[in-house]
Amino acid sequence: MFHLAIATSLANFVIGLIQTLGYPGIFFLMLLEGLLLPIPSEVVMAFGGYLAFSSGLPDIMGIPAFVVLLIVGSLGNVVGAYLAYLLGDYGGIPLIMRYGKYVMLDEGSIRRTHEWFLRYGPISVFLTRLVPIFRTFISIPAGIAKMNRTTFLLLTLAGSLIWDSLLIYLGYVLGPHWGSILSFFDEYQYVAIGILVAIILWWFFSKISKRNRISAAP
Numbered sequence: 001m002f003h004l005a006i007a008t009s010l011a012n013f014v015i016g017l018i019q020t021l022g023y024p025g026i027f028f029l030m031l032l033e034g035l036l037l038p039i040p041s042e043v044v045m046a047f048g049g050y051l052a053f054s055s056g057l058p059d060i061m062g063i064p065a066f067v068v069l070l071i072v073g074s075l076g077n078v079v080g081a082y083l084a085y086l087l088g089d090y091g092g093i094p095l096i097m098r099y100g101k102y103v104m105l106d107e108g109s110i111r112r113t114h115e116w117f118l119r120y121g122p123i124s125v126f127l128t129r130l131v132p133i134f135r136t137f138i139s140i141p142a143g144i145a146k147m148n149r150t151t152f153l154l155l156t157l158a159g160s161l162i163w164d165s166l167l168i169y170l171g172y173v174l175g176p177h178w179g180s181i182l183s184f185f186d187e188y189q190y191v192a193i194g195i196l197v198a199i200i201l202w203w204f205f206s207k208i209s210k211r212n213r214i215s216a217a218p
Contacts, residue, residue, distance in 0.1 A: 014043045022057060023068060027076035034080020036136050045073050045164050049171020050178040066168055073168075074160040081139045081156045088143025122151055129159025 017025040026048055033039040051057045052065035060068045125147070128138040142152050171178045 011040065011043045014039065015047055018044065018047060018051070023060075023072045026069065027072045030073045030076030031080035031083075034077040034136060034139070035083050036080075036139070041073075041077070041135075041163070042132070042167060045069070045167035046171035046174075046178045048073065049168035050175060051171075052168065053172040054175070066172070070161065070164055070168060073164045074157060077160045077164070078153060078157050081136070081160075082149075082153060084136070084139035085143040085147075085149070085152055088140035089146060090143075122147055122155060125152060126155040126159045129156065129163055135159070135163065 014029060017029060021028070026044060029039050029044045030041060033041050033044070048057065048069045049066065052069045055065075057065040057069060059065050122142075125138050125142055129135045139152075139156070
């Protein structure tokens, strides 16, 4: 009940900020999510999608509202992710261990995501962007590993565009009932993790098979 109350209060805060500030509010909220703060992108972008298709958000210079929303939300997320990358680059795990609790960062999740990055490399930056919760944590391990910054930003942008497009579309399809996606994403989280594991296993066995073929070649 306590966690439900927190989630409801957070969702109300997000909705109120978007209604008050519009696109700047969306950019700010998605930046905070990219910076690992517990801002639910499902609420930000799905509610934004509902507003964009119900004239609650304006077109900008002839650009449709849903396109502006996608650009603003994704860029906000990339900026936040880059700031988190810099935290990993310059502070690393010791910084998270010392200060993470003050902004509700889970050290265990950071460590698990760090292990994922070490095992699977840059592609994990893109894949985890499609998994709730873990999608933001990958930035710090990428920074710790000093991943190429251009590659990091491009993979982050690609993953963010896909994720945000899905949420905007759902906000449009569900209309006033957009909030129903929250329970769906609780279940999607486990499905997405399963798919992610399957993709990584396929990649791993493909590498092993290729290595065996090379070894067996005369």
